Amino acid sequence: MSSSRLNHSSTQGLEIDHVSFAYEGQPTLADITLTLPVGEFVSLLGPSGCGKSTLLKLLAGLLSPAQGQLSWQGRKIDGPSLERGVVFQDYSLFPWMTLEENLSLALAKAHPETERKWRRQLTAEYLELVGLADASGKYPFELSGGMQQRGAIARALAVGSPVLLMDEPFGALDPINRTRLQDLLLSVWSSTSPKKTVIFVTHDVDEALYLSDRIVMLGASPGRVIAELDVPFARPRQRRALVNSAEFQQLRRQIDERFQQDVLSRIEETSLVGAEAEGI
Amino acid sequence: MSTTLKSAPVAVPAGPATTPSSRTRTGLAWLKHKEGWFFLLGLVLIWQLVASLHFSGSYLFPSPLTTLKALRESLPELLRGTGASFLILGPGFLLAAAAGIIWGLIVGTVPALQRLFTPFSRLASPTPPTIYIPYAIALLPSFRSAAGFVVFIGAFWPIFLNTTAGALALPQRYRDNARILGLHGHEYLRRIVFPAALPHIFSGLSVGLVFSFIMLTVAELFGASAGLGRFIQLYADYADYPRMAAGILYTGAVVLLTTELLERIKRRALFWVR
Numbered sequence: 001m002s003s004s005r006l007n008h009s010s011t012q013g014l015e016i017d018h019v020s021f022a023y024e025g026q027p028t029l030a031d032i033t034l035t036l037p038v039g040e041f042v043s044l045l046g047p048s049g050c051g052k053s054t055l056l057k058l059l060a061g062l063l064s065p066a067q068g069q070l071s072w073q074g075r076k077i078d079g080p081s082l083e084r085g086v087v088f089q090d091y092s093l094f095p096w097m098t099l100e101e102n103l104s105l106a107l108a109k110a111h112p113e114t115e116r117k118w119r120r121q122l123t124a125e126y127l128e129l130v131g132l133a134d135a136s137g138k139y140p141f142e143l144s145g146g147m148q149q150r151g152a153i154a155r156a157l158a159v160g161s162p163v164l165l166m167d168e169p170f171g172a173l174d175p176i177n178r179t180r181l182q183d184l185l186l187s188v189w190s191s192t193s194p195k196k197t198v199i200f201v202t203h204d205v206d207e208a209l210y211l212s213d214r215i216v217m218l219g220a221s222p223g224r225v226i227a228e229l230d231v232p233f234a235r236p237r238q239r240r241a242l243v244n245s246a247e248f249q250q251l252r253r254q255i256d257e258r259f260q261q262d263v264l265s266r267i268e269e270t271s272l273v274g275a276e277a278e279g280i
Numbered sequence: 281m282s283t284t285l286k287s288a289p290v291a292v293p294a295g296p297a298t299t300p301s302s303r304t305r306t307g308l309a310w311l312k313h314k315e316g317w318f319f320l321l322g323l324v325l326i327w328q329l330v331a332s333l334h335f336s337g338s339y340l341f342p343s344p345l346t347t348l349k350a351l352r353e354s355l356p357e358l359l360r361g362t363g364a365s366f367l368i369l370g371p372g373f374l375l376a377a378a379a380g381i382i383w384g385l386i387v388g389t390v391p392a393l394q395r396l397f398t399p400f401s402r403l404a405s406p407t408p409p410t411i412y413i414p415y416a417i418a419l420l421p422s423f424r425s426a427a428g429f430v431v432f433i434g435a436f437w438p439i440f441l442n443t444t445a446g447a448l449a450l451p452q453r454y455r456d457n458a459r460i461l462g463l464h465g466h467e468y469l470r471r472i473v474f475p476a477a478l479p480h481i482f483s484g485l486s487v488g489l490v491f492s493f494i495m496l497t498v499a500e501l502f503g504a505s506a507g508l509g510r511f512i513q514l515y516a517d518y519a520d521y522p523r524m525a526a527g528i529l530y531t532g533a534v535v536l537l538t539t540e541l542l543e544r545i546k547r548r549a550l551f552w553v554r
Contacts, residue, residue, distance in 0.1 A: 062456050080459040091453040095552045096475040105471065109461045141554050 012073075013038040013197055014059060014163065019068035021054055027222040028054050032068070034216060034225065038162075039195035043208035043215045047259070051223025052201045056167050059199060060086050072163065082110045084163040085156035089171045092152035093140045099127065099151050100136040103158055110159040126158040127151075130184060146177035150184070157188060164189075164198045170207070179239065182211060190235060205255050209248060210239060217255065219262040226262050229255075342522035350522035351530060357511065358530050364506035365496055368424055372431030373492045379432075380439030380488070381481055385469050387440075388447025388477070405441060409434040409491070410498050417503060427499040434495035435488035439481070446480025447473050479553055482546040489542055493535050508534065 014036040021029040028051040036042050044052040057063045058070055061080040070077040072084065086092075093102045103123040104116075111119070127136050130150040140148050149169055156164055169185075170178045189198060202208050208215050212231050219226040231251070233242055242248050324344055331343035342350070351358075387393050409430055416426040450473055458464075458472045474481075500509025508531045515523040 057456075060456075060460065062459060080456075080462070082460070082462055084460075086456070086460050088453060088456075091451070092457060094454065094457070094472065094475070096478075106461050109463065139552050141552055 013040070014199070015069075015071045016055070016059070017069045017071070019055075019058060019065045019070060021051070021058060021063065022066050023054070029058075029065075030222040030224045032223070032225055034228075036197060036199060038073075038197050040213045041189060041198045041200065041211060043200045043202055043212040044218060045202060045205065045208045045215050045255070046218030046223070047203060047220050049223075050218040050220040052203075052218050053167050054223065055218070056086075056165050056199060056201050059163075060084055060165050062086075082106075082159055083161055084165055085159050085161035087149070087152045087156050087164070087166045087169045089168045090145070090148070092155070093148055095140045098137050098139055099132060099143070100124075102140075102151065103127065103155050106155050106159050110161075122158055126154040129157070129188065130154045144177075146173050146181060149173065149181060153181075153185065153188070157192075162194075162196055164196050166198065166200045168201050168203070171202070171204075178207075182207065183239070186211060186235075186237070205252055206243065209233075209251060209255075210237065210242065215255070217258060219259075219266070221266070227258050339519075340521055342525050346522045347525045347529065350520075351526035354511075354523050354526060358508070358527065361506055361508045361511045362534060364504070364510075365500070365508045368427045368499075368507070369431055369492055369496050372428040372496075373435050373489060375428075376432045376435035376488060376492070377439055377485060380436050380484065381443050381474075384440045384443025384481075384484075385447050385473050385477065388444040388450075389469060389473055394444070394448075401437075401441070405437040409437075409495055413495075413499055413502055417499075423499075423503050423505070427496060427504070430495045430499050431492040434491040438487035438491060439484040442480045442484025442487070443477055446477025446484075449480065450476050478550055482542075482550065485542060485546075486539060489539055490535070493538075497531065 012035055014034075016032050016034040016036070019029060019032045020027065032055065044055060046052045054063065058065055059077065061077045061084065064078070077084075080086075093099070094105075097105065100120075100123055103126065104119050107114070107119040107122060124133065124136065127133050130153055132147060132150050132154065135143060135147060135151075140151070143151065152169070170181050173181065189196060200208070200211060209231060215229050215231060216225060217227040217229070218224065229251070233247070327341075328344055331338070331341045331346075387397050412433055413426070413430050416429045417423065420426040420429060454472055454476055458468055463472060496507070497509035497512075500507040501513045504510040508527065512524055512527040512531070515521075515527060
């Protein structure tokens with residue numbers, strides 16, 4: 001039954017089909033249904049506790065849904081795969097390996113048939129791409145947070161996964177490094193072809209607006225989709241001009257209002273439930 | 281609260297006042313952080329004092345100088361004894377390290393094996409390994425194999441238990457990362473679990489090393505023909521207390537040097553731990 005439906009949607013990229021998830025009996029995601037097309041840059045935007053990181057882990061295959069199903073190009077996601085590279089907020093690199101060792105380990109797993117020499121060369125290329133050519137022999141503890149995240153991005157890119165899952169990758173960085181890495185990510189993403197499908201988890205509205213083609217807004221307790229919106233800005237985007245534009249400001253306001261509205265309706269709901277309970 | 285606020289400005293004039301005291305401190309700077317050495321010196325002085333007293337049984341307390349002389353005289357014998365001891369300790373400890381680390385990594389990673397093995401290790405690990413000595417001597421063909429066996433047992437449990445704990449404490453991020461990269465089996469153990477567990481493994485090795493010295497010297501008291509424990513037993517039997525005391529001091533120094541060596545290896549291996 002499910003296979004015929006999956007065949008039907010085989011070109012649709014990432015499919016999230018009525019997915020629910022509970023953590024220790026507490027529902028964290030309730031009935032999420034989303035289609036994330038191939039080659040799109042989509043942000044999962046929401047406050048803490050909305051389950052956006054959980055949703056990313058489900059997409060990565062690190063967690064299994066309680067109900068529903070996730071698939072990539074028609075194939076069910078039932079475990080992690082190098083098809084879907086992940087960049088975490090920190091600790092993406094193993095601290096006992098140099099940057100180069102981290103990358104070449106990933107490459108050796110992704111392309112076991114290749115020669116060591118080729119992998120070394122590819123490692124060097126990708127480190128160069130993220131501006132870490134000189135740091136290949138360094139260990140993560142010798143690198144700043146921003147450099148570590150560059151390394152994690154280089155690793156995910158070098159592996160060549162068509163899907164890139166990013167869990168607040170710039171959340172721990174200072175504003176300057178954050179904007180630099182956002183620009184780096186955009187330039188790398190738009191220069192690769194075919195374009196990678198990027199799912200980017202963030203709680204930063206500006207970041208989501210600047211980076212994405214589409215924003216999925218998630219509300220908290222339990223996590224659910226409260227809105228989806230297309231980001232209409234043409235690429236390449238000019239950060240300053242864009243952020244100061246009336247359109248950007250308007251979208252930003254719209255998002256803030258939608259979140260506020262959600263919070264208010266939640267409060268109303270709980271107080272109604274409370275009133276009912278008192279009545280009984 | 282107001283008193284603490286008031287006391288704050290009072291503390292300020294104390295700033296310049298520290299200058300003369302810090303000058304005297306620089307004069308005695310060599311004294312700083314040497315407290316431990318002074319304590320040792322004090323102990324030697326007390327030792328000398330006790331040894332210089334005349335009381336019945338004072339022959340049991342050879343003076344530091346007499347002991348030092350005995351140490352110099354018996355140094356060749358002690359060195360030979362060290363060799364004999366290490367021929368037992370080395371293989372026993374290294375085998376225990378290999379078995380404890382490999383088995384600990386596996387048990388700490390595979391929950392089913394952990395459930396299988398935990399009741400046994402709960403029972404066996406707290407059993408004082410010294411009680412195996414008579415049986416080991418009866419069971420095994422030579423004293424060396426018997427002593428090697430009890431050294432192995434003594435060192436195995438702390439190494440195994442610490443390694444298991446280290447493997448169990450593997451942060452979720454590393455597990456996730458390894459799963460994403462498709463690492464499993466021995467590659468996962470070797471490249472991820474082992475290095476991540478190294479801090480735990482080294483604490484196990486330190487405890488295991490001290491344990492194996494204890495096991496070794498106790499075993500040697502039982503029936504060795506050479507070795508450090510044997511040396512001390514022999515001269516105690518002959519009532520040659522200066523030599524016996526020299527043997528104790530020497531053994532202490534050997535244990536200290538060996539653990540220090542392990543500490544050096546640890547610091548090199550764990551350079552990435554901040």
